[in-house]
Amino acid sequence: MAVSSVSKIDEEILPVKLVIPSTIVAACLLIALYNFELTFTRNLDFVLATSFSWITLSMLYLLPKRWLFQSRSVYLSAFHIVLSLVLIFITPINSAVIYMWAPLLFMSDYYYQVRGLWLSASLLFIVLLTSNWYQLPVFDRNAILTIIFQFVVIVTASFIISKMTFGDRSERRKLDSQYVEAEYEHDRLLSLINTMADAVIATDQQGKITTYNAAALDLLNTNKTLINSPIEDILKLTDANGEPIKLMQLASKTQFLERRTDISMPVSDSDNINLDISISRIAPSMLKSEQQGFTFLLRDITERKSLEEERDLFISEVSHELRTPITISEGDMSMAVLLAGKPKPDVAQIKASIKKAHEQVVYLGDMVNDLSALSRAQLENKGMEVVSFKITDVIDELMQTYRPQAEAKGLYFKTDVTPNIPAITTSKLYFKEIMQNFITNAIKYTKKGGVVIKAQSVDRDNVMLSVIDTGAGIARSEQNKVYQKFWRSEDPYTRSTSGTGLGLFITAKLAHRLGGYLMLESEIKKGSTFSIVLPVMAFREVDRGSVAKNEVANLFN
Numbered sequence: 001m002a003v004s005s006v007s008k009i010d011e012e013i014l015p016v017k018l019v020i021p022s023t024i025v026a027a028c029l030l031i032a033l034y035n036f037e038l039t040f041t042r043n044l045d046f047v048l049a050t051s052f053s054w055i056t057l058s059m060l061y062l063l064p065k066r067w068l069f070q071s072r073s074v075y076l077s078a079f080h081i082v083l084s085l086v087l088i089f090i091t092p093i094n095s096a097v098i099y100m101w102a103p104l105l106f107m108s109d110y111y112y113q114v115r116g117l118w119l120s121a122s123l124l125f126i127v128l129l130t131s132n133w134y135q136l137p138v139f140d141r142n143a144i145l146t147i148i149f150q151f152v153v154i155v156t157a158s159f160i161i162s163k164m165t166f167g168d169r170s171e172r173r174k175l176d177s178q179y180v181e182a183e184y185e186h187d188r189l190l191s192l193i194n195t196m197a198d199a200v201i202a203t204d205q206q207g208k209i210t211t212y213n214a215a216a217l218d219l220l221n222t223n224k225t226l227i228n229s230p231i232e233d234i235l236k237l238t239d240a241n242g243e244p245i246k247l248m249q250l251a252s253k254t255q256f257l258e259r260r261t262d263i264s265m266p267v268s269d270s271d272n273i274n275l276d277i278s279i280s281r282i283a284p285s286m287l288k289s290e291q292q293g294f295t296f297l298l299r300d301i302t303e304r305k306s307l308e309e310e311r312d313l314f315i316s317e318v319s320h321e322l323r324t325p326i327t328i329s330e331g332d333m334s335m336a337v338l339l340a341g342k343p344k345p346d347v348a349q350i351k352a353s354i355k356k357a358h359e360q361v362v363y364l365g366d367m368v369n370d371l372s373a374l375s376r377a378q379l380e381n382k383g384m385e386v387v388s389f390k391i392t393d394v395i396d397e398l399m400q401t402y403r404p405q406a407e408a409k410g411l412y413f414k415t416d417v418t419p420n421i422p423a424i425t426t427s428k429l430y431f432k433e434i435m436q437n438f439i440t441n442a443i444k445y446t447k448k449g450g451v452v453i454k455a456q457s458v459d460r461d462n463v464m465l466s467v468i469d470t471g472a473g474i475a476r477s478e479q480n481k482v483y484q485k486f487w488r489s490e491d492p493y494t495r496s497t498s499g500t501g502l503g504l505f506i507t508a509k510l511a512h513r514l515g516g517y518l519m520l521e522s523e524i525k526k527g528s529t530f531s532i533v534l535p536v537m538a539f540r541e542v543d544r545g546s547v548a549k550n551e552v553a554n555l556f557n
């Protein structure tokens with residue numbers, strides 16, 4: 001809108017009302033002067049040709065604007081040139097035609113202010129001198145004085161008339177252009193506000209909405225106009241204690257800027273969203289009190305809040321999980337010190353206490369390892385290195401690493417890999433970490449029998465890797481809990497082994513990152529099969545952007 005106003009001014013040419021009559025009058029005057037033998041020209045053709053070209057020029061204004069070169073400077077220059085030629089070559093010195101320069105001065109002043117006036121006046125002076133020199137080769141003092149006199153009269157008269165007529169017009173043009181600029185600024189700000197992700201609502205002093213942006217409509221889930229609606233009817237807010245908030249009361253207390261992050265807004269009977277609200281006062285001193293008001297900037301921080309809550313919960317759970325082994329090992333160590341201080345220390349008891357303390361320290365080490373794996377999973381997602389590798393190569397590596405552990409427990413440790421299983425393109429690091437968690441659990445929770453690593457193709461795009469054990473198994477009712485953080489079965493055998501309850505939680509996160517999913521089949525006391533189905537090409541179907549976006553959120557789900 002603002003841009004089109006600017007170009008409208010640029011396109012504007014000399015107004016038809018001004019040009020057509022003045023040029024026709026000028027041409028008629030020229031012919032009349034000739035008729036009354038006042039022009040003293042020696043050539044009728046010259047007079048007619050000049051009048052005709054002048055009239056034609058003015059008639060051009062009647063043609064549709066788009067057919068013409070639309071520049072008033074071109075027209076104004078054309079008129080100057082025609083009149084200059086007439087004055088030099090047709091009319092004699094001191095002819096009355098010279099006063100026809102006055103409208104040109106007038107128009108130059110109108111469009112180009114003083115600059116235009118002086119340009120036109122300078123040209124007039126040059127034309128007068130040239131015509132004098134052309135028509136009177138001998139220097140004539142009187143002729144020169146007459147020229148100067150005429151020049152001064154024409155210019156002064158035009159200047160005075162122009163000032164009287166347009167004096168305030170140039171002021172108005174200045175104001176107009178300032179208005180256009182302000183309008184442009186206003187539009188620019190509006191489009192800026194409209195592209196903002198945060199909701200912006202402006203009100204007057206009484207709280208009636210005067211402006212809002214698209215994000216405000218989104219937040220309020222409406223497409224009705226909000227103009228003139230009281231903001232308190234539109235935004236029904238409550239504080240952290242569920243007490244209703246009087247928004248205008250809060251706003252009226254605002255000196256400069258007030259920010260609240262403890263505010264929620266109901267979006268349905270059961271759902272609330274958390275808002276971060278900044279209120280600022282619009283009160284420049286030059287505005288009248290009824291023009292003053294407030295702006296409200298609203299940001300939906302529900303996700304951030306719930307993430308923060310999840311994180312706080314996670315930290316408190318982690319510190320609880322850490323505190324327990326620290327307390328136990330501290331107790332065991334104190335006991336060992338106490339026993340050692342006895343006159344006849346019981347070495348076996350001391351050893352037992354130290355062993356228990358050592359177990360707790362090992363547990364703490366495991367916990368720290370798991371936590372760092374978790375944070376690594378979170379950090380490394382961005383630059384996760386996706387490579388192509390043979391599944392059999394990784395299985396061979398894992399076999400070599402874990403066979404001693406399995407054999408030490410008297411378990412068999414085998415593989416069952418479908419021939420021609422395809423190479424996969426994914427994060428080798430995450431893939432190995434997932435398989436390691438399955439295998440270490442299988443060995444840990446199996447007393448008799450053994451463990452099999454199975455790899456098979458599901459279809460052209462997916463492979464399935466399973467770790468099958470003949471161990472403790474997991475009750476059906478507990479199977480959906482295994483991926484929860486810190487969950488460990490109550491089974492006495494499980495409890496007799498050390499574990500953090502974080503391994504499968506991390507595994508589930510990593511599987512999700514790779515675009516895969518986990519499956520569990522288990523029967524108590526018979527054994528478990530933990531499987532992961534993975535796309536052969538990680539991220540072919542998965543949108544990396546949304547994975548990255550949800551990564552933090554997913555970590556704590």
Ligand code: ADP
Binds near residue numbers: 445
């Ligand atoms: P951790 O093994 O450190 O306790 P995990 O997250 O790896 O933590 O496993 C969570 C729980 O799931 C284990 O404590 C155990 O009760 C159960 N579990 C995991 N794998 C097996 C398995 N192969 N056989 C029986 N129970 C298992």
